[in-house]
Amino acid sequence: MRFIRKVFAIVAKDVAAELHTREILSAMLVFSLLALFVFSFALDLRGAMARAAAPGVLWATAAFAGILGLSRSLAREQQTGCIDGLLLAPVDRSAIFFGKALGNLIFMVVIEVALLPLFSALFDVPLLQPEVLAVTALGTVGYAAAGTLLAAIAVNTRAREVMLPVLLLPLAFPALIAAVQATGELLEGSTLADVGGWVRLLVVYDLLILAVSMLTFGYVVEE
Amino acid sequence: MIEAHGLIKSFGPRAALDGVDLTVERGECVTVVGPNGAGKTTLLRILATLTRPTSGTVRIGGLDPNRTGSEVRRLIGFLSHRTLLYEDMTAEQNLRFYARMYDLEDGPARVDELLGQVGLADRRHDLVRTFSRGMQQRLAVARALLHRPPLLLLDEPYTGLDPQASRSLTDLLTGLAGEGCTILLTTHDLDQGLAVGQRVVVLARGRVVYDERREAIGAEGFVEMYHRLTG
Numbered sequence: 001m002r003f004i005r006k007v008f009a010i011v012a013k014d015v016a017a018e019l020h021t022r023e024i025l026s027a028m029l030v031f032s033l034l035a036l037f038v039f040s041f042a043l044d045l046r047g048a049m050a051r052a053a054a055p056g057v058l059w060a061t062a063a064f065a066g067i068l069g070l071s072r073s074l075a076r077e078q079q080t081g082c083i084d085g086l087l088l089a090p091v092d093r094s095a096i097f098f099g100k101a102l103g104n105l106i107f108m109v110v111i112e113v114a115l116l117p118l119f120s121a122l123f124d125v126p127l128l129q130p131e132v133l134a135v136t137a138l139g140t141v142g143y144a145a146a147g148t149l150l151a152a153i154a155v156n157t158r159a160r161e162v163m164l165p166v167l168l169l170p171l172a173f174p175a176l177i178a179a180v181q182a183t184g185e186l187l188e189g190s191t192l193a194d195v196g197g198w199v200r201l202l203v204v205y206d207l208l209i210l211a212v213s214m215l216t217f218g219y220v221v222e223e
Numbered sequence: 224m225i226e227a228h229g230l231i232k233s234f235g236p237r238a239a240l241d242g243v244d245l246t247v248e249r250g251e252c253v254t255v256v257g258p259n260g261a262g263k264t265t266l267l268r269i270l271a272t273l274t275r276p277t278s279g280t281v282r283i284g285g286l287d288p289n290r291t292g293s294e295v296r297r298l299i300g301f302l303s304h305r306t307l308l309y310e311d312m313t314a315e316q317n318l319r320f321y322a323r324m325y326d327l328e329d330g331p332a333r334v335d336e337l338l339g340q341v342g343l344a345d346r347r348h349d350l351v352r353t354f355s356r357g358m359q360q361r362l363a364v365a366r367a368l369l370h371r372p373p374l375l376l377l378d379e380p381y382t383g384l385d386p387q388a389s390r391s392l393t394d395l396l397t398g399l400a401g402e403g404c405t406i407l408l409t410t411h412d413l414d415q416g417l418a419v420g421q422r423v424v425v426l427a428r429g430r431v432v433y434d435e436r437r438e439a440i441g442a443e444g445f446v447e448m449y450h451r452l453t454g
Contacts, residue, residue, distance in 0.1 A: 002326060009323040017311040020350060081305035084273055085366070088301050089324035090293035222275065 006091045010099025015106065017076065024072045028065040028111045035061040036115065040122040054125045055183035059176055062112060063143065063169070069107045070147040071164050073100065074155040083221060093218030097148065101213070105144040112136060131192045132183055138202040139179030142209050146171050149213040152220045175205045224249045224374055224405040225270060230279035232265050232429075239265040240276070241429035247407055249373075252400040254420025255409045258453050262429040263409035264303075267378045270407070271301045283374065297325070300372035304382035306363040310352035314343050314362050317351060318369060325370040337365040357388035364395065375399065377408040381415055393419060413446060427453040 018024055039057045077083040077100075086096050116136070120127040147168050154163040169176075182198035192199065225247040232240040240262045247253050257263050268274040270281060272288045272295055281288055288295045301307075308317050315334060322330030338344045341361040351359060360380070367375065377396075381389050396419055400406055410416045416423060423440060425433035432452045 005326075006324060009320060013309065013312070013316075013320045016316055017309055021311045076309070076311070080310060081303065081307045082309055084301070084303075084305070085307035085321065086324070087273055088271060088296055088299065088307075089321065090296045090326070091324055092293070222273070 003095050006095045007099045011103045014103035024069045027068045032061050032065045032115050050123045051125050051187045054123045055180045059180050066108050067165050070151040073104050074151040078155050094214040097217035101145050101148040104148050108140050131186050135182045142175040142206040143172050145209045178202045226282040228280050231277045233277045238429050250403045252406040253422045254416040255424045256416040257426035261426040264378055267376050271376050298374050300367035300375045302367040302380050303378035306359045308351050313348050315347040321366050321369050341365045356383045374405045
């Protein structure tokens with residue numbers, strides 16, 4: 001119970017700080033909208049072509065918008081030594097990880113909630129269906145978890161803005177591929193059972209990343 | 224309260240600490256002085272469980288930080304020249320967040336009490352980034368004292384403070400020492416070190432080169448000896 005209370009204290013802290021500055025959400029939202037409109041007008045896709053391209057465009061936009069938020073979220077902890085404040089508290093290191101990852105997940109979900117209806121309208125694809133939303137949720141969980149762990153590593157390097165995508169995109173590759181493939185097939189009319197292989201890959205990826213992050217986050221942030 | 228034996232901390236080929244032995248009794252106020260790069264911050268970070276030593280042992284309140292990290296961290300209040308405060312949150316939000324992290328049952332009341340003590344009650348709803356350096360450090364003191372720690376580790380706490388704020392901090396530390404709080408403070412300012420500590424330890428090149436009670440130290444002789452010991 002204490003563990004969960006501390007996780008939510010960290011989430012509430014991140015949300016409170018964001019409500020004062022709005023710097024993470026505004027950067028993610030502006031990037032997402034720009035990417036969406038650029039892709040939409042540059043590719044001028046319709047019908048089957050739109051359904052084929054939409055998953056890739058959607059996940060590329062979400063992945064790069066996510067990087068902006070992840071990088072800033074951990075940089076905020078580093079700014080005035082706040083990460084030391086967290087490490088000094090009598091709290092399990094994995095609670096710090098879950099708190100930060102959950103906060104990052106919330107920011108990504110907020111952006112996706114704004115992005116998906118617009119995306120559906122501009123590309124004329126039915127993204128707002130429960131199966132697609134479930135795949136989006138699974139992909140986002142794994143991406144936010146992997147991103148939180150790697151952002152904690154990247155934030156201590158000199159070129160942190162460059163380092164995070166260099167580390168994260170290869171690690172998130174399986175989740176991104178599975179999410180793109182599952183979304184694409186669902187848009188072509190497949191059912192969740194038809195894309196069961198991709199969904200299972202996403203679930204296994206999420207569990208693995210969460211377990212590895214939970215075990216290693218302490219070592220990453222301590223030194 | 225603190226027992227450190229044979230502490231070595233290496234960063235690559237360079238040893239920041241090279242076999243430090245240090246014992247601090249309960250209720251003692253000890254100042255560690257030394258030039259920049261002597262290993263003061265590294266020593267405090269190891270004692271605060273923020274950094275692991277390459278070798279050597281540490282006991283805080285008789286507990287091993289490697290085995291009972293959370294219990295040890297409850298005993299420690301840590302203050303450094305970095306405030307460990309979220310600048311994009313208000314003073315009250317910062318303290319309430321840390322109160323939740325330390326499971327304080329009287330969190331809101333304790334936050335009110337400390338904001339009053341450090342003279343920031345009327346600025347409680349202001350963002351920390353709008354505070355002056357002195358006000359931020361006062362809030363950092365409140366953060367460090369929030370969970371009533373019996374041990375205070377202070378790393379260059381006077382950095383960036385004006386004379387008035389420095390005097391307030393010295394008064395606060397003297398008061399806490401009088402109440403039985405154990406204090407270990409690092410500084411490169413010899414006058415400040417002699418003013419606060421009951422015992423003075425000189426650290427040079429990662430080693431303890433001098434350890435004496437303040438009564439046994441003559442101010443002028445100490446300065447001369449300090450320069451000789453630290454090269």
